[in-house]
Amino acid sequence: MNMKTSQNLLARLLALALLGAAVPAARAADDTLGSPEGPVVLPPDLAALPIEHAILVAPPHVPPPITRTTPAHVIVNLEVREVVKKLADGVQYTFWTFGGDVPGRFIRVREGDLVEFHLNNHPSSKLPHNIDLHAVTGPGGGAASAFTAPGHSSQFTFTALQPGLFVYHCATAPVPMHVGNGMYGLILVQPKDGMPTVDEECYVMQGEFYTTGRYGEEGLQSFDMGKALDERPPYVVFNGSVGSLVGDRALRAKVGETVRIYFGVGGPNLVSSFHIIGEILDRVYPEGALGSVEEHVQTTLVPAGGATMVEFEVKVPGTYVLVDHSLTRAFNKGALGMLKVSGPPNRAIYSGKEIDAVYLGSQADEGSAAAERETELKGKIEAEMQSNTAITGLTKEVQIEKGKQVYMGLCFACHQPDGRGLPNVFPPLAGSDFLQADHERAIRIVLKGLSGPVVVNGKAINSLMPPQEAVLTDNQIADVLTYVLNSFGNSGDPVTPDKVKAVRNEMR
Numbered sequence: 001m002n003m004k005t006s007q008n009l010l011a012r013l014l015a016l017a018l019l020g021a022a023v024p025a026a027r028a029a030d031d032t033l034g035s036p037e038g039p040v041v042l043p044p045d046l047a048a049l050p051i052e053h054a055i056l057v058a059p060p061h062v063p064p065p066i067t068r069t070t071p072a073h074v075i076v077n078l079e080v081r082e083v084v085k086k087l088a089d090g091v092q093y094t095f096w097t098f099g100g101d102v103p104g105r106f107i108r109v110r111e112g113d114l115v116e117f118h119l120n121n122h123p124s125s126k127l128p129h130n131i132d133l134h135a136v137t138g139p140g141g142g143a144a145s146a147f148t149a150p151g152h153s154s155q156f157t158f159t160a161l162q163p164g165l166f167v168y169h170c171a172t173a174p175v176p177m178h179v180g181n182g183m184y185g186l187i188l189v190q191p192k193d194g195m196p197t198v199d200e201e202c203y204v205m206q207g208e209f210y211t212t213g214r215y216g217e218e219g220l221q222s223f224d225m226g227k228a229l230d231e232r233p234p235y236v237v238f239n240g241s242v243g244s245l246v247g248d249r250a251l252r253a254k255v256g257e258t259v260r261i262y263f264g265v266g267g268p269n270l271v272s273s274f275h276i277i278g279e280i281l282d283r284v285y286p287e288g289a290l291g292s293v294e295e296h297v298q299t300t301l302v303p304a305g306g307a308t309m310v311e312f313e314v315k316v317p318g319t320y321v322l323v324d325h326s327l328t329r330a331f332n333k334g335a336l337g338m339l340k341v342s343g344p345p346n347r348a349i350y351s352g353k354e355i356d357a358v359y360l361g362s363q364a365d366e367g368s369a370a371a372e373r374e375t376e377l378k379g380k381i382e383a384e385m386q387s388n389t390a391i392t393g394l395t396k397e398v399q400i401e402k403g404k405q406v407y408m409g410l411c412f413a414c415h416q417p418d419g420r421g422l423p424n425v426f427p428p429l430a431g432s433d434f435l436q437a438d439h440e441r442a443i444r445i446v447l448k449g450l451s452g453p454v455v456v457n458g459k460a461i462n463s464l465m466p467p468q469e470a471v472l473t474d475n476q477i478a479d480v481l482t483y484v485l486n487s488f489g490n491s492g493d494p495v496t497p498d499k500v501k502a503v504r505n506e507m508r
């Protein structure tokens, strides 16, 4: 018997001793993974516990609080399913789940409960799975006893010794892949003395997805181990998909209510700087530990494989945005959710907008003048259409005005409002030979960005322009290039949306 096996055996003997059970010596010696040891013979006090079936609940909801004041023998039935679901608009992913959703079903038990755990792996699954519950005291947090082939069911029993909010996850090799495909959830072990009552409880978990395609690339995506090794996920999301807590699916509360969010991080790798824009967290239980409470918290750090509970009273109506305050994750990778609070305003706490005066700097003034001019020209076209069909010239003028708004909202920041750029940093668009030599190339640059050395008007530059394909529509790109090609002393033909579309398609 090697060291590890003897340690395992020791731990198992301890676990059995804890249950007060007689040790089935012959079976305990056969300590291979997954070989059943048979049901434990419970001592009279445990055998006499009332039996209860746990209610498991899908996110963002949680089971109701446990009101009993004595332990029970709680039976948990959790089903593993491999399902194809939406990761983002137009993007599907084969999620491996505990219960059909990411995160897995929320489990709620009470400190001191005897938990009889059944892990059922659906017959349609392709792979075996198991479960490691951080609430379990014992080898692998249950994983050593829960390895379950498709169409099989495993059983093990543990005592919920310590209260707190715990992550559970699959621990089958390769573990990062099983977790990275969505195999995590939360189990709350309510303390013996109960928890403060609140009006709303909800369940949110963050996790990142390492898809082969980049963010937003349509179709069925698969797990990319290379990206996982580099810890460079295209997606970082709440509750398993981009937009899972947005719009109709937002969390809800009413003014005056107290809200508790059970927030966990499945990972597999990233931690979360959990923050709610516009709320100060009245109470935070760091790391899901009920023993300590922090008050008046802005942002709380949640480790991978960790959890926290946050509580706050909502006092002002409006939409509050849940984010990982590592902000590109929130605004570019999906880690963004919403809490919509309804009810009467409280102007003493928050006034709402008091004054709306324009202050956007001179560039934006140009932009708004362009908007007026565009409306004026559109009016002119309509008037002209009544009598004259030769409106091509005017169409180009409209494009120029619309393009100017795009330019003043985006390109100006680098290429400058006058199109002259900044020496050695941003190349000029005004009089740019590079731009005017090849309009198709210009479309490509706006779509895909540009990096590496280029020479513009005899001056070398080696910098980086970010791609705009995800930001701008074909029309906007046509308009902005028409504007640039017909401003700053440049002169050129209009760029049509069809041309942009053709270039975009050919680069797919």
Ligand SMILES: [Cu+2]
Pocket: 096, 128, 129, 130, 170, 171, 172, 178, 183
């Ligand atoms: Cu698994």
